Amino acid sequence: MAVSRRTGRVDDVPDLVSRARDGSPRAVARLISLVENDSPALREVAAALAPFGGHAQVVGLTGSPGVGKSTSTSVLVTTLREQGKRVGVLAVDPSSPFSGGALLGDRVRMQDHATDEGVFIRSMASRGQLGGLSAAVPQALRVLDAAACDVVLVETVGVGQAEVEIASLADTTLLVVAPGFGDGIQAAKAGIIEIADVFVVNKADRDGADQVVRDLRYMQSLGGRHSEAGSWRAPIVRTVAARSEGVDDVVAAIEKHRSWMDEHGELDRRRQVRAAAEIEAIALGTVRRKFGHVHGSAALDEAAARVVAGDADPYSAADELVASL
């Protein structure tokens, strides 16, 4: 049982988890709200979810605004649903101050799926206090995973750093590009090329699509790390998402990547790295709060004042802070 700080509402966490596993959209929505708002129930929810993780393949979609990520996500959902799979969608917009929203059909492009009980859709805002993605994103993924989703699509509206962060949360990362967006250079700068497991060239009926494919091939050839035997070479798939063309090929590429990861122990390796990063971020958050609270609440402020006055350097001040833990 968990009592909401804000509403006084009482949640029966084990019951919520049980209903989420049975496919209740309301239970899934409530659990995501609980992890998203850093509620007192957060730890109880996390503990209750732990035994039910690891089934879903988390697929991240990255790419510049305008290349058709939302449309691609929507048609991917349709295709996955036709295969009878349970699907979660997490749309993360780091530039938006708004979070939450209805679980179903809260985005225009997703209206097609609003009445489908096998699809969970959630928008999340939000950057965390340290400037990175909100810590709630991995927890929301854990909720969707525990809710027996076969695939969870994570779409980010952001650019640059946010995309790299999203990729670090995914088992499989799709880089969506399109002719006319200069993605090649931008993507290379952001280090996204190295991170992509599947390249999706959307709007492939437009002029310049062949050039985009050639650019991607060229940049891949520069990487070199995919040349070893047994390594994964990111396939390049052409789509016209607005007409659902090529989407089957994308789904096939996602499945092929999953099989390859299973065979090569890569899935476990990625999840291990991800879990370590998640634990560390939570632990550092705890330590950070402690810094604010050792010796009353003023230890850090006092240290900063000494540095400003020239009475201490930041390294010795930091050492004292850590020693005071």
Add this chain to the structure above:
Amino acid sequence: MAVSRRTGRVDDVPDLVSRARDGSPRAVARLISLVENDSPALREVAAALAPFGGHAQVVGLTGSPGVGKSTSTSVLVTTLREQGKRVGVLAVDPSSPFSGGALLGDRVRMQDHATDEGVFIRSMASRGQLGGLSAAVPQALRVLDAAACDVVLVETVGVGQAEVEIASLADTTLLVVAPGFGDGIQAAKAGIIEIADVFVVNKADRDGADQVVRDLRYMQSLGGRHSEAGSWRAPIVRTVAARSEGVDDVVAAIEKHRSWMDEHGELDRRRQVRAAAEIEAIALGTVRRKFGHVHGSAALDEAAARVVAGDADPYSAADELVASL
């Protein structure tokens, strides 16, 4: 005395600091290298610099690529030198894997100042391990401050998050915009509008400059926080940096902002916040290294494996990690 790990070179840190204060470009360059490479001498350098900080006004220049930041920086240096001021320039390029470079004249636009002993110029690359700006940037600022610079200009080549980070290191933040760059909307998204202390509308002889000024005024009016009595309202200065037009006005605005900060205790407040963030970042780095080393080097990895296996949730794993410190 400090021995370089890489070269075996022996540095006499107090002597270096003393020569840097006397204006030796070689000593300044060496000290920045010492703090930049996380050398064994880093802490000794930080301690030696501590008493000599606080004189320089750190001025950050942000803005989209192409608006004329480098040119603006260069003509600002010229004007400040004409006033007899000692000037430091730190050009930070978060997307570049390269760092270092010659202290003087390492950038084409800066050639004019290459033979001027009253100007220290340094390029720094580099994002830190946690994705944020390298921890070396604030330390390099401390070197230039201790070297008796009156003004240190920090220019970033990056966009988005990097700009917000640069602003957090500055006493005074200049947002450079220009007609035709769509800066208005971009800047608003990145939260830069709220952070700017001076708006510089460069290329003000071009069509659209009036509209840029109107857009900035409008966005300022939306903010509201500057409406209180005694608060700072960021002035909008028009320049044609390539012809050195309007640069005196920028320097005047920078000085005015400094005076206003002095009068209202804002300079101390900003430096206090900055020092606290710097200490905390260093302390968290220390804690992070400890996480890797408690119980051998495997504590975090073991915790992650338990989370992947569903035997623990990330919060309880994080609690154990913190408890083991």
